[in-house]
Amino acid sequence: MNSIMSDDLLLNELINKVKITFAQGTPSGILLHWDEKRFLAEISEIVQPMQAQNETDFNYAFCNRYSIDDNSDQEHYIGLWISCIADVFSLSPIRRINNKTSNIENSPKPYLHEKLEEIQQFFTNKNFFIFPESWDKIVIPEITLELSKVATLGKCLFEDFEGSCDE
Numbered sequence: 001m002n003s004i005m006s007d008d009l010l011l012n013e014l015i016n017k018v019k020i021t022f023a024q025g026t027p028s029g030i031l032l033h034w035d036e037k038r039f040l041a042e043i044s045e046i047v048q049p050m051q052a053q054n055e056t057d058f059n060y061a062f063c064n065r066y067s068i069d070d071n072s073d074q075e076h077y078i079g080l081w082i083s084c085i086a087d088v089f090s091l092s093p094i095r096r097i098n099n100k101t102s103n104i105e106n107s108p109k110p111y112l113h114e115k116l117e118e119i120q121q122f123f124t125n126k127n128f129f130i131f132p133e134s135w136d137k138i139v140i141p142e143i144t145l146e147l148s149k150v151a152t153l154g155k156c157l158f159e160d161f162e163g164s165c166d167e
Contacts, residue, residue: 029058
């Protein structure tokens with residue numbers, strides 16, 4: 001099977017999983033007793049001497065969220081989102097300027113790139129796959145979210161928010 005076909009199958013399976021999960025309404029991590037510290041101990045060990053900060057909040061979110069930094073650079077850190085809906089994660093070096101964040105292709109800190117690779121390998125070994133950015137804005141019209149007017153695959157897997165994915 002070629003890569004494009006397997007990606008299409010994976011995408012279809014992921015969309016079906018989201019549709020099934022949201023069939024009875026928006027899932028609540030609080031009511032479903034999702035683990036707020038899922039993988040935190042393992043991630044903390046992987047990223048040493050850096051620190052993983054738990055930013056998980058299941059209000060309108062369907063994932064565990066961590067920021068990883070070394071406290072010496074408040075501008076650059078790693079963002080990690082682990083979906084509770086499906087075995088997918090999103091991982092990105094992030095730059096913060098004036099309280100605004102943006103993903104960056106290449107961090108000026110080489111150790112961030114090393115830690116990104118180690119985290120990715122950890123989740124790959126657990127049969128999770130990295131969520132392709134190109135799938136983020138795929139609309140799932142059968143689903144209604146609480147905040148967003150448009151349910152996208154990314155919002156259903158990670159976090160519901162008002163506005164477009166470009167903001």
